[in-house]
Amino acid sequence: MDTTEAILATYKRAPMRIVRGEGVELFDDEGNAYLDFTSGIAVNALGYGDEGLREAMHTAADGLVHVSNLYRTEPGEALARWFVEHSFADRVFFCNSGAEANEGAFKFARRWARAIGGAPKHEIVALRGAFHGRLFATLAATDRPQYRLPYRPLAGGITIAERDLRELEGMLDAETVAALIVEPVQGEGGVRVLDEGFLLELRALTRERKVALILDEIQCGLGRTGWLFAHERSGITPDLMTIAKPLAGGLPMGAILVSSEIACAVRPGDHGTTFGGGPFVAAVARYVVERLSDETLLATVRSHGAWLGDTLDAMAKRRTDIRAVRGVGLMWGLDTVQPAADIVRRARERGLLVLSAGDHTVRLLPPLTIRRDELAVGLARLEASLT
Numbered sequence: 001m002d003t004t005e006a007i008l009a010t011y012k013r014a015p016m017r018i019v020r021g022e023g024v025e026l027f028d029d030e031g032n033a034y035l036d037f038t039s040g041i042a043v044n045a046l047g048y049g050d051e052g053l054r055e056a057m058h059t060a061a062d063g064l065v066h067v068s069n070l071y072r073t074e075p076g077e078a079l080a081r082w083f084v085e086h087s088f089a090d091r092v093f094f095c096n097s098g099a100e101a102n103e104g105a106f107k108f109a110r111r112w113a114r115a116i117g118g119a120p121k122h123e124i125v126a127l128r129g130a131f132h133g134r135l136f137a138t139l140a141a142t143d144r145p146q147y148r149l150p151y152r153p154l155a156g157g158i159t160i161a162e163r164d165l166r167e168l169e170g171m172l173d174a175e176t177v178a179a180l181i182v183e184p185v186q187g188e189g190g191v192r193v194l195d196e197g198f199l200l201e202l203r204a205l206t207r208e209r210k211v212a213l214i215l216d217e218i219q220c221g222l223g224r225t226g227w228l229f230a231h232e233r234s235g236i237t238p239d240l241m242t243i244a245k246p247l248a249g250g251l252p253m254g255a256i257l258v259s260s261e262i263a264c265a266v267r268p269g270d271h272g273t274t275f276g277g278g279p280f281v282a283a284v285a286r287y288v289v290e291r292l293s294d295e296t297l298l299a300t301v302r303s304h305g306a307w308l309g310d311t312l313d314a315m316a317k318r319r320t321d322i323r324a325v326r327g328v329g330l331m332w333g334l335d336t337v338q339p340a341a342d343i344v345r346r347a348r349e350r351g352l353l354v355l356s357a358g359d360h361t362v363r364l365l366p367p368l369t370i371r372r373d374e375l376a377v378g379l380a381r382l383e384a385s386l387t
């Protein structure tokens with residue numbers, strides 16, 4: 001019997017069964033090796049079998065695994081303090097996934113907006129091409145009809161706007177809008193690096209209209225762009241920021257970073273989570289953020305990014321089947337003439353794992369610890385898989 005039959009079919013899974021990982025490679029149960037340019041969708045930033053991560057997990061496992069949020073524990077407090085020291089934030093809420101982080105950010109933004117503007121100030125605006133998760137509110141903020149349509153009605157009071165300053169000037173009404181949520185680099189929506197000038201204008205506009213700016217850095221944050229946080233490139237600071245994917249080295253964890261102004265509006269009882277920020281995951285995450293904020297690692301990601309951009313541009317120039325190349329750091333997208341799903345399959349058959357981001361975009365998210373020669377091997381396999 002095919003044992004995949006017992007898993008609910010929400011994913012179309014590739015046929016091989018992964019049993020082991022080492023560095024930037026995964027191995028299946030037949031001994032085939034795959035260079036991994038997906039990192040478990042931006043989760044495994046340190047690759048596989050990282051010695052330090054393994055040790056951090058062992059040490060954390062010797063301590064408490066779970067203690068209710070009704071009581072204080074040191075690892076979560078230390079991790080929150082680390083984020084307060086390394087970002088705009090004044091307070092941190094821990095949860096268990098990206099979608100959960102965004103749902104919580106919507107709640108905190110509405111809590112604050114209601115305090116300053118009353119009940120009518122509750123609308124949330126997201127952008128064309130956005131992906132913020134698959135729960136009812138985050139799905140309403142996600143611009144993918146095939147994800148949304150089967151589940152209507154979605155959460156109310158959430159709309160999608162074009163990535164256009166004029167349209168946003170019309171939509172971000174100070175009386176009715178609580179928050180604007182933005183991915184500084186849109187991931188699932190095709191790897192779109194939002195223009196620095198556009199982000200600066202959005203920040204000015206949201207300040208003027210007293211609209212909370214939520215940055216979703218679940219995919220692009222924590223070193224992926226070559227900066228600890230993607231928004232550092234543009235010099236803006238948000239009111240709230242969500243992170244998740246690589247945060248706890250593969251353990252499920254999300255976080256909402258909150259400015260002092262938003263934090264002031266939140267009271268005990270306003271939100272909750274059973275598992276969020278438990279001592280085991282928090283201790284592991286404390287190790288991971290130390291690694292991902294290392295200036296040598298970040299500088300390497302930036303220089304890999306510059307090299308990848310040049311190399312992919314050159315590839316696009318000598319071929320007719322790449323329409324566009326976009327990206328930053330170790331987050332790249334190629335618009336392809338062929339369906340992305342076909343390229344993903346052919347690459348896998350050549351020992352390279354890549355992702356799609358829409359029907360005609362191939363997405364590359366290698367581990368942040370990858371070496372230049374490994375990147376070059378991957379790109380050669382990718383080019384051979386294009387047709």
Ligand SMILES: *Cc1c(COP(=O)(O)O)cnc(C)c1O
Nearest residue numbers: 097098099131132133187218219
């Ligand atoms: C993956 C992702 C999410 C959702 O995270 P989950 O942990 O899958 O719920 C939200 N926003 C962005 C930008 C993401 O890439």
